[in-house]
Amino acid sequence: DMLAEQERYGQKTGAGIFRYESGSRKPIPDPDVQQMIRAEAQRLGIEQREISADEIIERCVYALVVEGARILDEGIAVRSSDIDVVWANGYGFPRYRGGPMFYADTVGTAQVRDRVRDFCDRFGEQYWSVPPLLDRLADDNARFSDLQD
Structure with a gap:
């Protein structure tokens, strides 16, 4: 929901979970989204961990x-x-x-x-x-x- 509220709909808008440079379909990690995810997980009391x-x-x-x-x-x-x-x-x-x-x-x-x-x-x-x-x-x-x- 947080991404949709920011109109981050993915490739068609150039940003979603990842960023996309104009004309490229290659996803680029977005540190802003990672920070949003960390903050929301902390707010909900969800421990983040690597999953094999x-x-x-x-x-x-x-x-x-x-x-x-x-x-x-x-x-x-x-x-x-x-x-x-x-x-x-x-x-x-x-x-x-x-x-x-x-x-x-x-x-x-x-x-x-x-x-x-x-x-x-x-x-x-x-x-x-x-x-x-x-x-x-x-x-x-x-x-x-x-x-x-």
Whole structure:
């Protein structure tokens, strides 16, 4: 909102989160925006920190895994591979990863569960929680694919 109030709409106005020189599409970091972000984070009590590429992947993919576990537990989907097919063919999940549930099986359900618990502790239960199915699989050292018929 703060950027929009300053009519910083991105490339079309020459400024947004980044600045753009006339005729260029190359983003240039803008220290004024960085200062605005720091001030707003401080006002809201948000600690700024570096977020690794691995954490970004985990937070994106594990959110899909958590919802997939709920869908399986509720009987909405029969097999974890059904969820993977939807994500790979319907939403563009990288096919070489097999889908979020296969990815979780590859990483290990215990590791996924433990990271989801970490996210729950860090960000709160309104955003993250460990579904019962994921907890059971992790405790049994089992995979989502073990649930197949």
